[in-house]
Amino acid sequence: MGFIFILLSFLVPALVSLLLLPKTLRFGVELLGNSLRRSSRTRRGLLLDRVASETRRYEAQRKGRKEDDDWEQIGSIPPGTEVEDGTADSEWDGIVGFFHPFCNAGGGGERVLWAAIRATQKRWPKATCVVYTGDHDVDKVAILKRVTDRFNIQLHPPTIHFLYLTTRDWVLASAWPHFTLLGQSIGSLVLAYDAFTLLVPDIFIDTMGYAFALALSSFLFPTVPTGAYVHYPTISTDMLDSLQAGGQGINAGTGSGYRGLAKKRYWQLFAKVYCNVGSTIDVVMTNSTWTQSHIKSLWGPYRIKRSKTNEIDVVFPPVAVEEVTEAVEVSEESEKKRGPYILYIAQFRPEKNHRLILEAFASFVHSKPNLPAYPDETPKLVLIGSVRNSHDDAKRVYELRLLAHELHIRENVEFICDAPWPLMLEWMNKASVGVNGMWNEHFGIGVVEYQAAGLISVVNNSGGPKLDIVVEVDGKPTGFHATTAEQYSEGFRKALTLSPQNTLAMRQRARKSAERFTDRGFADKWLKNTEKLVALRIERASK
Incomplete structure (x- = not known):
């Protein structure tokens, strides 16, 4: 626990400083990022060896059998299409990290995760998908079986792997009875750092709403593109408005009195930090027009300042x-x-x-x-x-x-x-x-x-x-x-x-x-946005 507090004492001020004064600590944080890269090289090599071994075994078992019709190539760019630097985009073989600490929960958010991974596997069959999860009680076989049983989604086992986080409790609301928004955001920094000590991916995607984790990745690893699938904003103008008398929602009318005023100021300050955090993300997808509208109003002006040119896109979640x-x-x-x-x-x-x-x-x-x-x-x-x-x-x-x-x-x-x-x-x-x-x-x-x-x-x-x-x-x-x-x-x-x-x-x-x-509609739009991340990775790696 002592190590975590020491880590927090560095990470939180560092991130805030980086957001508000981008050049102040960037060099030191990038040094830390390089150290994390070096320390995870061995695990990366072992992981890729395991992928190759499982692929050979899987193909041997399936030899002579036709692949499922469902496993057809999909994507808005046909396989083999050349990107700007001449690299065959469909041949890209990097590691895509999916940050989803509760991947075995079985809800709508998890359906998004698995549908996204299935689309990614089909589009880039040589890539490896890694899920950072805190579900220590289940192994890969059990997780994939639940995905099949619960969502009827078939994944390609050799190219999906799980890395287990030990600090998931830090993002539980119960761990932060006061200042919950800020506490869970701080917890996500701890959890993300935990993930990076295990493996630094080539692309880092969050599908749960941990924007602070993506910001940390951006500063530690400038060449690693980040993507967010936002189900709902952590804080919104509607939440702030709901504090007023006559507001709606579970916080309706709680903005009166000294405590209410303090809560309002706290939310406003958090919203400002949240806006800065969102400006660091390369590709942003939202699950609805409502979420897009709020994310645009919060993150949009800050993203313009950081020259983030990719549009905040609506990608409707897949439904059965x-x-x-x-x-x-x-x-x-x-x-x-x-x-x-x-x-x-x-x-x-x-x-x-x-x-x-x-x-x-x-x-x-x-x-x-x-x-x-x-x-x-x-x-x-x-x-x-x-x-x-x-x-x-x-x-x-x-x-x-x-x-x-x-x-x-x-x-x-x-x-x-x-x-x-x-x-x-x-x-x-x-x-x-x-x-x-x-x-x-x-x-x-x-x-x-x-x-x-x-x-x-x-x-x-x-x-x-x-x-x-x-x-x-x-x-x-x-x-x-x-x-x-x-x-x-x-x-x-x-x-x-x-x-x-x-x-x-x-x-x-x-x-x-x-x-x-439908699943197909989701896959098409997911790939349209993920292709931007792959292109960014290829571009940044070539410099």
Whole structure:
């Protein structure tokens, strides 16, 4: 622990100084970077020898068998295309480091990671993908099996390897009960340094939102291009605005008084440092238009000062659209299987705002709506979500059950915790409406799954669900937007009282809308941006 504190006492002031006074400590930090390179050369050699050995063994095992059709070459630049210095781009054989300390978590962020690695492997078959992870309890075989089982993503085993970090606890929110934003950012510096002591990659990509880790890489290793896939900004103007009276979100109205003023100043100072950090990253991708807008407003002016010319690009995350459309029918016949059921798939976390949806549903039920399409059935709200291993989440579900009782809708609400995927698909087949209650959801994978299943969505009038997902198709709506309980209630009524013809037409438009968020669409845009990193690496290495 003493070493970590000594390291922090150097890294944090050094990074801040580098951000604010770029020339002050650059030479000393680059010396440290060169030292890390030298110390990881042996591991690099051993890793590449292992890749070669596993490749020979793998090819021997597959000899005489045709490669899976899914393993075709993909990319916006055809294999063999020459780049400016004459190097065959598809022949590039460097090491791409993916910084994802929780790679075995099995969520939407992890789906992005594995889809990105699969695309990278296909585009540059001679490159090696290294994942820096803190999941010590699982080995490579177990991780890849989970990737296949959970996401149906097939990876090429010989060219993917895992390096295990020992300092992951430093980025846990529980490790920083106060000044959490700053604490986790400092923790990411420790974690990144841990990664670099194991291996210095040729390209360094963060897919979890640790911008400070990328900044540290930029200063330690100027020739190593950095890339960020940003799911949501660590801090945003909306967060700052939410502190005011009448604000939205879990921090709404906490900016009053001396403590509130102190919190506001702290967030403003952190935002300034965060903006400087973002200006160091070579290639930036965001998962939605909403995230792009915030990242542009925060990082854009600072990136211009640092002459970062690559645009901040929207790369929609891959969603299991094909899997859902295959499992859920949308037709006149399937309409007979659906009932007046409203489905909400979301973790039982405070920001998902289940309370708002319960209140809206109570208002809808107590209005005794006339539903001609469902004359003999009672409306039902089905809440499906995972419960994290914490007392708070379990307590939250208990409190929501109590609220349903108090609102006199207990018989109309069903809670399903930690549902397996087949059960979720079963409800997508039976439900008519999908709802999302989170304010400023950065994207909304669950909403895309609703659309793929043909559900009519009633979503919050903000963030990704509003800007990217529940949008018009062929000039007609694919769902409804709402903010208040009354508006949600009205959205439920509209969705469940459409004529049979309009209902089916809207379901089909929703499914068409979901086609924009496939694995292939993600891969194409991911490679467009990763090709920039490879080109930068080739250019910098040649100097």
